[in-house]
Amino acid sequence: MAQPVKTAARAAESKLHNKQKEQQVETAGMMRWLLTYADMITLMLALFIILFAMSTISRVKVQAFAKSVSGGFNNVWSINQPPNGGSNGQQSFGANANIPTLQRELQRYVQKNQLQHQVQIRVKRHNLVVTLLSDQSFYNSGSARLRPQTLKILDTVAGFLKKTANPIRVEGNTDNVPIRTVRYPSNWELSTARAVNVVRYLVEQDGIEPTRIAAAGYGKFHPRVSNATAAGRKENRRVDIVILNRNDIPQPTARTDRFIRATKKPAPHPSIKPTGKS
Structure with a gap:
């Protein structure tokens, strides 16, 4: 009787032991899965930290880029800023005048004074051109x-130029008729001298800031129309006052700078006998 009892007890103990081992194996398997899951979560956390760091760096770079771009366009007209009323029948546009408004005001002045055959106002490549x-x-x-x-016309135009902070380029142009004089050996010199004289007058007489204006002479090489007719040559003989919409004004050469600063008042030129009409 005792032997069967011992055998049954031993069997029960063995069964319990086996069950405990199975539970341990199962628990160990679950732990391995949990470790794998924890490793994956850790890796994902590290990945998101890296992505966040990269996005932060990119944002800084974008902000730096935006700042550099905005610095390069400090003088762009704002199309959202409405003009304020000014004196002498003109509107005060502030430092960020927009091109369409300024264009309308200049055209109104030209029409009021019947200067359509002498002064032309147009927009070219987002720049306002007063010809x-x-x-x-x-x-x-x-x-x-x-x-x-x-x-007289330059004095009025200067009033509009003072209401903007945009750079200005004065461009001299001629027709294709050659000129050979002591003062002007070619149309290069004549076109440049005309542009420089306009710059000098705007700076020295009308108070335009010299750091925002420059002169350029193009001779016969930037015609608006064909030089085949007298009317075409007349249209190509011009000075363009270009109000730039971005800060791409060229630096004046030392020679031009000395020429502009040489005198406080424009000196009259001696009479000359040109060989051609330019």
Whole structure:
């Protein structure tokens, strides 16, 4: 009787032991799965930390890029800022005047004073261009000396230029008729002298900031129309006052800078006899 009891007890103990071992094996398997899961979670956490760090760096880079771009476009007109009323019948546009508004005001001035055949206002490549057609009303043939009619118009144009902070480039142009004089050996010199004289007057007489204005002479090489007719040549003889919409004004050369600063008032040019009309 005792032997069967011992056998049954031993069997029960063995069964319990086996069950405990099975539970241990099962628990160990579950632990291995948990370790794998924990490793995966750790790796994902590390990945998200890296992605967050990269996104932060990218944001900083983007902010730096945006700052550099905005710095390069400090003088771009704002199309959202409305003009304020000004004096002398003109509107005050502030430092961020927009091109369409300024264009309308200049066109209104041209029409009011019936200057359509002498002054043209247009937009070219987002820049506002005020064209002085260089016929006898602005310059004598073969001369760069500004005539009184020109000075009056420049004084008015300067009033508009002062209401912007945009850089300005004054461009001299001629037709294709050659000129050979002591003062102007070619149309290069004549076109440059005309542009420089306009710059000098705007700076020295009208108070335009010299750091935002420059002169350029293009000779016969930037015609608006064909030079085949007298009317075409007349249209190509011009000075363009270009109000730039970005800060790409070229630095003046030492020679041009000395020429502009040489005198406080524009010096009259001596009479010359040109060989051609430019």
